[in-house]
Amino acid sequence: MVYQYLADRWIGRRRQVEQVAIDAIDGKTPAVVVTGGSRGIGLAIAIRFALAGRTVALVARDAGQLAAAVESVQERTGQAALAIRCDITDPAAAQIIEARLGEHNCYLEILVNNAGAGIGGEFILQDPASIANVVDLNVQAPTRLTRHVLPGMLDRGRGGIINVSSLGGLMPGPYQSAYYASKAYVISLTRALAHEVRGRGVRISCVAPGPVRTEFHEALDSDHRALYRYLLPWMSPESVAASIYRGYRLGHAVIVPGVVNAGLYRIVGFLPYQLIVPLVGLLLYPGPNGAQQDGARHDKVRKRKA
Ligand SMILES: NC(=O)c1ccc[n+]([C@@H]2O[C@H](COP(=O)([O-])OP(=O)(O)OC[C@H]3O[C@@H](n4cnc5c(N)ncnc54)[C@H](OP(=O)(O)O)[C@@H]3O)[C@@H](O)[C@H]2O)c1
Numbered sequence: 474m475v476y477q478y479l480a481d482r483w484i485g486r487r488r489q490v491e492q493v494a495i496d497a498i499d500g501k502t503p504a505v506v507v508t509g510g511s512r513g514i515g516l517a518i519a520i521r522f523a524l525a526g527r528t529v530a531l532v533a534r535d536a537g538q539l540a541a542a543v544e545s546v547q548e549r550t551g552q553a554a555l556a557i558r559c560d561i562t563d564p565a566a567a568q569i570i571e572a573r574l575g576e577h578n579c580y581l582e583i584l585v586n587n588a589g590a591g592i593g594g595e596f597i598l599q600d601p602a603s604i605a606n607v608v609d610l611n612v613q614a615p616t617r618l619t620r621h622v623l624p625g626m627l628d629r630g631r632g633g634i635i636n637v638s639s640l641g642g643l644m645p646g647p648y649q650s651a652y653y654a655s656k657a658y659v660i661s662l663t664r665a666l667a668h669e670v671r672g673r674g675v676r677i678s679c680v681a682p683g684p685v686r687t688e689f690h691e692a693l694d695s696d697h698r699a700l701y702r703y704l705l706p707w708m709s710p711e712s713v714a715a716s717i718y719r720g721y722r723l724g725h726a727v728i729v730p731g732v733v734n735a736g737l738y739r740i741v742g743f744l745p746y747q748l749i750v751p752l753v754g755l756l757l758y759p760g761p762n763g764a765q766q767d768g769a770r771h772d773k774v775r776k777r778k779a
Contacts, residue, residue: 514587531546539557591689
C-alpha cells in the first residue's frame with residue numbers, strides 16, 4: 474500500500490526520537506505489556522513490537538499457550554519475551570504484573586489492553602455469569618490496569634496505552650449487546666483520557682478492528698450468521714497488528730485497521746440510530762435457535778478457559 478509505505482518512511486525519519494524513548498530508567502528495561510498476548514491479535518501485536526526491538530511481556534491465563542507464545546516470539550523475532558500468567562479480572566492483576574516485571578528488572582512503559590471476549594445471542598437468554606464475565610474482562614479490567622499505570626507514566630513523562638476496542642464499539646449491537654456496549658465504553662474512555670493527558674508525554678490510542686481470524690469467534694460463531702461472515706472483510710491478526718503499530722507511532726487516537734473498515738468507520742458516524750441498529754441486528758441475528766446456542770456456547774468456552 475502506498476500510504477503504508479509513505480507512513481513507514483515518515484516514521485523512519487523519526488527513529489532517533491524512538492531510540493531515546495526505549496532507553497532504560499534507573500537500570501530498568503521498559504517493557505510493552507500485552508494482555509491476551511498468548512494468541513490472536515495480542516500475540517501478533519507482541520511480535521510486531523518485538524520486531525522493533527522492544528521487550529515484550531505477554532499476559533494470559535493458560536500456561537501452555539503462554540509458553541508456546543513466548544517460543545513463537547523468540548522464533549519470529551529473535552527476542553526473548555516474558556510470560557506473565559495472570560487473570561486480569563483479578564482485582565490484584567496490576568500488582569501481579571508489576572511484581573513479575575520487577576523480578577525481571579523491567580517496568581511497564583506501554584500497556585496494550587487487548588484481552589477481551591464476546592458474547593452472542595439474545596440478551597435475556599444469556600447466562601448472567603457470562604455477561605458479567607464480559608463486563609469484567611472488557612470494561613473493569615482495562616479500566617483498573619489503566620488507572621494503576623497512568624500516574625507512573627505521567628510522572629516519567631512518557632509511555633503509552635493502546636486499548637483494543639472494536640468497530641462494534643461505534644454502534645449498538647443487537648444479539649451481541651453487552652459486547653458492543655463494552656467496546657463503546659473502551660472508545661469513550663480512551664478518547665476522554667487522551668484529552669486529559671494531552672501534552673504530557675503519554676500517548677493513548679484505541680483500536681477498532683473489524684472481523685479478525687482468531688479463536689475469539691469460537692464463543693460467538695454461528696453458521697447461520699451468513700451476512701456477518703460473508704459481507705464484512707476479514708483480516709489476519711498480523712495485518713491488524715501492523716496497522717496498530719503504525720497508527721500508534723503516528724499518534725492516532727483511534728486506529729481502524731483496513732481500508733474498508735476505515736471507510737465504514739467514517740460512514741457509521743453519519744448514519745442515524747434508526748437505520749444502523751436494525752441493520753446491525755440483521756447482520757448479527759443468530760436465527761430462531763441461534764440465541765440459545767450462542768449463550769450455551771459462550772458459557773462452555775468460558776468454563777473451559779477459566
Ligand atoms: N477477533 C475479532 O474479530 C475481533 C474484532 C474486533 C475486536 N477484537 C478484540 O480484540 C481483542 C483480542 O481478540 P482476539 O480475537 O485476539 O481473541 P482471542 O484469540 O480469543 O484471544 C484472547 C486472549 O485474551 C486472553 N484472555 C482471555 N481472558 C483473559 C483473562 N481473564 N485474563 C487474562 N487474559 C485473558 C486469552 O488467553 P487465556 O484464555 O489463556 O487467558 C487470549 O490470549 C479482544 O479485546 C476483542 O474484543 C477482536
